[in-house]
Amino acid sequence: MIIELVNDKIYVPMKAKELCMLMGIPKAERSDFQEVLDRLVSSGKIGVSQKGKYGKRESFTQVGTFTANSRGFGFVTLEGHEDEEDIFIPADYVGQALDGDKVRIIQTRKGDGQHRSEGHITQILEHANKEIVGYYHKNKNVGFVEPDNQRILKDIFIPQGKDMRAVNGHKVVVQILNYGDAHHKPEGRIKEILGHANDPGVDILSIV
Structure with a gap:
C-alpha cells in the first residue's frame, strides 16, 4: 500500500509523521511503520530526501563528489550541501567509483543523530582520475x-x-x-x- 501511494501521480513527498496521519496509523504502531519505511528505502523500493520526506526512489537521486576510504567504503559530499554531513556509502555499494569521482546516488537511510545518512552510488557522472x-x-x-x-x-x-x-x-x-x-x-x-x-x-x- 505504501509503494502504491508514493507512486501515485498526485502524491507529494511527505515525512513519516505525515504519512502516518494520511494512512491512519495509530501512534502505538508508528515505530513499526518507521521500520517498514526504512526497509522499503534500503531495498530501493522508495526513496527518502535529505529532509526526511518519502517518495519515489528516482525523485531523490542526488549528485556529489565521492571520497574513498582505504577500507573500501566512502562518503559523498552533495553539491549545494557542502556544509552538511556527508552521505556514507558502504563498500558493497561503491561500484566502480574512484576517489574524487562525480557521482549520482540514491539515499537509503536518513541520518537520525545516532546513525549517519547512507546511500548507494547509482551512476558515475565524471571520472576525476585521468x-x-x-x-x-x-x-x-x-x-x-x-x-x-x-x-x-x-x-x-x-x-x-x-x-x-x-x-x-x-x-x-x-x-x-x-x-x-x-x-x-x-x-x-x-x-x-x-x-x-x-x-x-x-x-x-x-x-x-
Missing part, C-alpha cells in the same frame, strides 16, 4: 600498476604492448583507458616512467 601514479608489477606478458594513492583501491591492468617496457618496481604514470566494471579491473597504458623504486628522489617526482 592519470594515476604508482608502482608497476609485471606478470609474464602483462602487468598492473598499484596506485600510490591509497584511496584508489583498484590496481590498473596494463595489457601487453602498453607498458613502455617498464620492469618490476618502476614508478610510472598511467593513462586510464577503461575504468572497468564489476568483473574487470580498470585498464591503462604507461605514458611515463619516473624511475625505479630504489632511485633517489623518485617519490618526490611522483607528486610534482
Whole structure:
C-alpha cells in the first residue's frame, strides 16, 4: 500500500509523521511503520530526501563528489550541501567509483543523530582520475600498476604492448583507458616512467 501511494501521480513527498496521519496509523504502531519505511528505502523500493520526506526512489537521486576510504567504503559530499554531513556509502555499494569521482546516488537511510545518512552510488557522472601514479608489477606478458594513492583501491591492468617496457618496481604514470566494471579491473597504458623504486628522489617526482 505504501509503494502504491508514493507512486501515485498526485502524491507529494511527505515525512513519516505525515504519512502516518494520511494512512491512519495509530501512534502505538508508528515505530513499526518507521521500520517498514526504512526497509522499503534500503531495498530501493522508495526513496527518502535529505529532509526526511518519502517518495519515489528516482525523485531523490542526488549528485556529489565521492571520497574513498582505504577500507573500501566512502562518503559523498552533495553539491549545494557542502556544509552538511556527508552521505556514507558502504563498500558493497561503491561500484566502480574512484576517489574524487562525480557521482549520482540514491539515499537509503536518513541520518537520525545516532546513525549517519547512507546511500548507494547509482551512476558515475565524471571520472576525476585521468592519470594515476604508482608502482608497476609485471606478470609474464602483462602487468598492473598499484596506485600510490591509497584511496584508489583498484590496481590498473596494463595489457601487453602498453607498458613502455617498464620492469618490476618502476614508478610510472598511467593513462586510464577503461575504468572497468564489476568483473574487470580498470585498464591503462604507461605514458611515463619516473624511475625505479630504489632511485633517489623518485617519490618526490611522483607528486610534482
